[in-house]
Amino acid sequence: MALQDLPIQFGQISTVQSCGAVSYQDSILPSLSLPTSLPLASSQSVPLPFPMSHGTTTLAFMFQGGVLAAADTRSSCTSADCALWKRILARELRLYQLRHGRRLSTSGAAKLLSHMLHPFKGTELCVAATLCGFSGPSLYYVCSDGTRLQGTLFSVGSGSPYAYSILDQGVQWGLTVDEATSIAREAVYRATHRDAYSGNCVDIYHISSKGWTRRSREDLKEEYYREKERQERDGM
């Protein structure tokens, strides 16, 4: 099982190191044990050359067909933090599987990630992850300030308020997969429309008992033009 095969998504809120600090990242990559051996991020904060507000829109919700997750694809400055933690988590989960002969449950993975992030609490690291799994459908939100929540609907990122209202309107347990996909796509589209930091395309993943499937990436520009045509027809 390759590292990329795990159904995990990360929504990045903001991050600390600037694009150029790659070597510092390497020094964090630790030996194969628990987070206590990780060197702590340095306490004096390096003044950043430019303001680092990142944005994205990711969302995930549970319904009768499993879990649906969606995200936009506009990557602002550094995805370094996100990529790093994704690799760390993937590696730890694979190690668990090799040592114990079974996969860790989603709630276990959430707890593991939360404990790994704990030494960085109070530093400028900021990572928010929504773990969607199917050991029974489950959805967890883990954040670097220590939050770990189970729920049925989450949206993370600067575009999340715009997505939340669409999801609150439309998400119910009894949706079909197609209906759920179209609500998720609409929610990400509305968020990218209003939020400057989200945009480009939308990725949609569906997690069920058979595993995860990724639907084809759709460019939201097409959606925007389709909607403009529809509005012109309505006489707006």
Add this chain to the structure above:
Amino acid sequence: MALEDICGFKDTPVHRKLKKSGRNSGIPLQFFIPTLPNSVPFNPRPSLPFSPSNHSVTVSRPFPLSHGTTTLGFIFQGGVIAAADSRASAGGLVACPAVHKITPIHSHLVVTSSGSGADCMLWERILAREIRLYQLRHRRCLSICGTAKLLSFMLHPFKGTDVCVALTLCGWDKEVGPKLIYVCSDGARLNGDIFSVGSGSPYAYGVLDRELRWSLSKEEAISLAREAVFRATHRDAYSGNKVDIFHITAQGWSQRKREDLKEEYYRDMERRIMFT
């Protein structure tokens, strides 16, 4: 006006002969500029016992101000809809659950307010007074665009201070038709078809962007406004309680009865249970 007499403010004529067009018939535009505590006033007032002298003292507030609200306005074929919640918050406290955030200025103009509650109340009164004075002096109603410009100029001296008002003027002009203009104390003055202001505004925008069309009927537009405010109050902690909806047409503004969003929430829950 009574307020003017009590406070001893003097109406200072600004820019004499600013606009001497035929319409104004030679009367210079005058409007109210309250003096800032640290600036030299135009007309030195008779010194009141508590008039602030040239010391700059920042008063620390006993409680945190917060600007939580959800207000929105949009234009459609049937006129303009303005809607707002009714919660006033101060930090984590709900200071008042039944505030009126939409205020009529005259028969064809309402203004939705967000920002600091005290500032908004004051500036709404000032605006109403200035519009009435203009009407008495020039025998015609000032256009909505003109009102927005006037308000923007009146707020300009306070740019950079703690004054925080963000008003959306929703009205109907005789010449132009429906108009929606956003004015804020930072100096922004924007014309548009749809505005939502406040901490709950992103949530409202999601709903409005999805379903707003020009061709909505009046009932559909009202229920869209109500739904947008409901979704915002559901997610935003600083918005809530009730929703006020105003509808402005060529005949003037009309207000719907206030609705408690608690009822809407229970209806929504029931609908979900039916569909699961």
